Amino acid sequence: MLHNKFKNKNIILASGSPRRQELFKELGINFSIKVKEVEEIYPLTLKKEEITNYLAELKAQVFENEIGENDIVVTADTIVWHNNKALEKPKDKFEAINMLQQLSGTKHVVFTSICIKTKEIQKVFYDETIVYFKNLSEEELVYYVENYRPFDKAGAYGIQEWIGFIGITRLEGSYYNVMGLPVHKLYEELIKL
Structure with missing residues (x-):
């Protein structure tokens, strides 16, 4: 369905994530990948999906002056929200182990926001999934x-x-959202364009 709708469009996925690229491919549309470096800094007053919405829009803004008539840019951002704070990407082995120790035996929420940007519009939306970990x-x-x-x-x-196979006991929401791309919501929004 989307293939015909966008056959004259140039869809750009602005993400270096192999998981997002793999999921995007499953939508059955032609797209290219173009990644621009963005310093992912946000106001500390933001919480939950406000953070991912802000960062997804920030990643789209860097394309502002180069979007053509037929271009559709898609950006995304994901965070893990636990104990009222964002867990982002760990800097090293010790930080990674520390984060996983915090998640062990508890539940947390994964937020992913997507921004769709064309010459005329910019739309941001998000999804959230509750993830339960066993004691690790x-x-x-x-x-x-x-x-x-x-x-x-x-x-x-x-x-x-591996950690997902052995450690996650329950999910409330989209599995693909936890992978970094709520494909069902992206599909709905693309259909509306």
Whole structure:
């Protein structure tokens, strides 16, 4: 459906995330990937989806002066929200283990925002998923971090990796949102364009 709708459009996914690229591909539309460096700094007064909305829009703004008539730019941002604070990407092994220790035996919320930008419009929307982790042993945490090196992932984990298989006991919401792209919502919004 989307393939015909966008056959004369140039869709640009502005994300270096292999997971987002893989999920985007499953929508069945032609797209290119163009990543621009953006300093992901946001006002500390923002909370939950306000953070991801802000950052998704910030990533879209850098394309402001180069969007053509037929271009559609899609950006996204994901955070893990736990104990009233955002867990972003860990800087190193120790920070990754520390984040996972915080998540062990608790629930947290994953927020992903998407921004769709054309010459005429800019639209931002988000999805949220509640994720429940079992109690994880020190050995499990160290094994995961050393073998999977989750330093490019919010909250220091990938749901589609080993830690997700053995550690996640329940989800409320979209699995793909936790991977970094709520594909069902993106599809709905693209259909409306």
